[in-house]
Amino acid sequence: SKKIVIKIGSNTLANQDGTICKSFLQNLSKQVSCLKEEGKQVVIVSSGARIAGVATLAKWMRKEDIHYKQALCAIGQVELMDAYRRVFEEEHIHIGQMLLTRDDFLDPHRTLNIRNTLFTLVDEGVVPIINENDTVSVEEIKIGDNDTLAALTTNLWNADLLILFSDIDGIYNKNPKTYANAELIEEVTDIDELLKTIEIGTVNDFGTGGIATKIEAAKKVNTYGIPMILANGKKENILLRLLDGTEKATVFLVN
Numbered sequence: 001s002k003k004i005v006i007k008i009g010s011n012t013l014a015n016q017d018g019t020i021c022k023s024f025l026q027n028l029s030k031q032v033s034c035l036k037e038e039g040k041q042v043v044i045v046s047s048g049a050r051i052a053g054v055a056t057l058a059k060w061m062r063k064e065d066i067h068y069k070q071a072l073c074a075i076g077q078v079e080l081m082d083a084y085r086r087v088f089e090e091e092h093i094h095i096g097q098m099l100l101t102r103d104d105f106l107d108p109h110r111t112l113n114i115r116n117t118l119f120t121l122v123d124e125g126v127v128p129i130i131n132e133n134d135t136v137s138v139e140e141i142k143i144g145d146n147d148t149l150a151a152l153t154t155n156l157w158n159a160d161l162l163i164l165f166s167d168i169d170g171i172y173n174k175n176p177k178t179y180a181n182a183e184l185i186e187e188v189t190d191i192d193e194l195l196k197t198i199e200i201g202t203v204n205d206f207g208t209g210g211i212a213t214k215i216e217a218a219k220k221v222n223t224y225g226i227p228m229i230l231a232n233g234k235k236e237n238i239l240l241r242l243l244d245g246t247e248k249a250t251v252f253l254v255n
């Protein structure tokens with residue numbers, strides 16, 4: 001795979017207390033640097049703006065008002081990009097921020113503009129870091145979760161592979177956080193069949209989409225002939241290990 005989209009979930013990016021996990025980001029930038037040296041191209045879709053906002057302004061934490069949520073994202077997005085910029089700078093890699101909304105994928109003119117910007121950034125060696133533009137996206141018009149945003153981006157960029165990082169090794173037959181005997185499903189060739197055989201549990205901590213949106217994302221990219229991997233982003237050198245086949249995960253193959 002030459003063109004890889006990597007989606008980083010909030011649970012992967014944040015420590016238990018909600019602060020951004022610096023060692024995770026450092027390991028990520030080192031691995032992206034390795035991939036770039038091998039001639040691969042990387043686009044990142046990253047969650048975490050809201051948590052970063054909460055960690056910065058704890059006094060607002062309990063407010064559920066929509067404008068407070070959006071305000072937290074506005075604050076947190078800066079923290080998030082600051083953290084990315086610092087670690088990628090150590091690898092001499094420039095990053096670029098793209099904040100997108102659902103409309104950007106519905107209006108052909110806007111879609112074309114994003115596509116051109118994305119290709120230009122990557123061609124120039126920049127790593128684009130994409131997130132939903134939460135300050136303009138109210139609930140009704142939201143993409144809603146970054147699994148979906150990552151899938152839309154993967155198809156838009158015509159990538160060769162989508163990797164979703166979460167805090168579990170992949171899809172299990174039941175929630176591994178609840179059941180110690182849950183079994184990892186390593187290969188999926190038929191998504192409808194998968195849905196009949198697994199139990200989808202609830203999301204904990206900072207998660208939003210849960211497993212359902214990850215399976216939907218696989219469907220979206222598989223339709224375009226692109227495979228998807230769901231893996232545990234918390235593991236050291238996971239990107240490199242996935243690509244050389246030394247790490248277990250769930251791979252959604254295209255048949």
Ligand code: ADP
Nearest residue numbers: 009010166172174175177200201207208209210
């Ligand atoms: P992220 O924030 O990393 O995108 P989420 O927290 O939204 O991820 O979703 C992942 C969570 O889904 C896991 O931590 C796990 O507890 C839960 N989950 C529920 N059912 C399953 C299942 N069948 N297989 C794997 N994970 C599951």
